[in-house]
Amino acid sequence: MSNPRNTKAKQAVLNEIANSSFALSQPELFERVKGTCDRVTVYRVLDRLVTENKIHKIVNIDGTINYAHCASCDESHTHAHDHLHFSCVKCKKIECLEEQLIHVKLPDTYQIKELFLTISGICPSCSLS
Numbered sequence: 867m868s869n870p871r872n873t874k875a876k877q878a879v880l881n882e883i884a885n886s887s888f889a890l891s892q893p894e895l896f897e898r899v900k901g902t903c904d905r906v907t908v909y910r911v912l913d914r915l916v917t918e919n920k921i922h923k924i925v926n927i928d929g930t931i932n933y934a935h936c937a938s939c940d941e942s943h944t945h946a947h948d949h950l951h952f953s954c955v956k957c958k959k960i961e962c963l964e965e966q967l968i969h970v971k972l973p974d975t976y977q978i979k980e981l982f983l984t985i986s987g988i989c990p991s992c993s994l995s
């Protein structure tokens with residue numbers, strides 16, 4: 867992915883995710899960058915950013931995949947995204963709860979590759995209204 871158009875697409879997608887306070891799904895991301903890149907490019911760029919650990923995936927309660935950028939995405943390439951996610955049933959937004967780490971102890975013979983834990987409920991801004 868070295869051509870300038872893809873680099874621009876990658877930057878555009880990363881900016882949208884990094885500047886959003888909640889996680890974005892593929893259709894939402896595509897809406898935001900559609901002037902810059904097509905749907906296929908968006909998918910490809912997302913895969914690439916996940917592989918490079920610049921963003922991480924969140925599987926929502928309904929099975930849809932969302933993407934978010936958290937502080938640990940900037941820190942290293944070896945970190946695990948081992949925090950909780952919160953999915954609001956009212957506004958449908960998904961947030962990273964970066965302070966809430968998940969500690970899982972599996973038998974030694976099991977290896978964790980990916981860990982998704984999403985809690986559904988009502989977020990602070992929805993509980994006010």
Ligand SMILES: [Zn+2]
Binds near residue numbers: 954955956959990
């Ligand atoms: Zn909400």
Ligand SMILES: [Zn+2]
Binds near residue numbers: 922949950961962
């Ligand atoms: Zn997260």
